[in-house]
Amino acid sequence: MAWRFQSGTTLSAALSAIFFYLSRYPTVYILLVTEIRDTFSGLNIKSGAQLSSCKYLRACIDETLRMSPPFLATFWREPYLDHTEPFVVDVHVIPPGTIAGVNPDCVMHNEEYFSDPFVFRQERWLTSEEGSSGTSKKSKTSPPFG
Structure with missing residues (x-):
């Protein structure tokens, strides 16, 4: 019985979002x-x-999940144990052993990955904006797509 409540929030959020966008477009x-x-x-x-x-249905679902991810948790990542070098994110040096995280909403609305990130454009999933690598780049931005 507990599984219903655990998955219900994300499912209802995703369904609400897709109906919202379909009503607006x-x-x-x-x-x-x-x-x-x-x-x-x-x-x-x-x-x-x-x-x-x-394919159009899938594009609408993917764009809905991109625009309104039904989860707000930060995706935390631990470095590999054998990784002793610091890594750089933008201009920030992250020391070895530091656990780093990113909020999926920040990635989904980043112009580096998605042009017009605040516009619902389901067609971005039907064709690649940046050539064949564009779709794979998008698919690596979040668990719903990868």
Whole structure:
């Protein structure tokens, strides 16, 4: 029974966010509905290859998770034990043994990874803005994409 409460907050946050963005972008909503209706007959929506073929749906989900990550925890990382050299983040030297973390919301809204980071643009997931490496660069920015 506990699993329902543990996953419920993130699931409800993600669903609320996608419905929010679809209500704000009617063209996106129409394109998404068209894709789903063209892919499935009636209410017979099932998981599997048919659902996986809905690229526009996936792009909308990925962009929603980027714009409004349903988790606010910092992602902490410990250095490898054999790593004795300090590493540099921007101009800051991080000494060996220091645990470092990053907030996913800061990464998701960083122009280094996403142009127009505060704009809901689901098409960024359909084609690569920076060539073939752009999509893989985006996919490495957060657990929902990697």
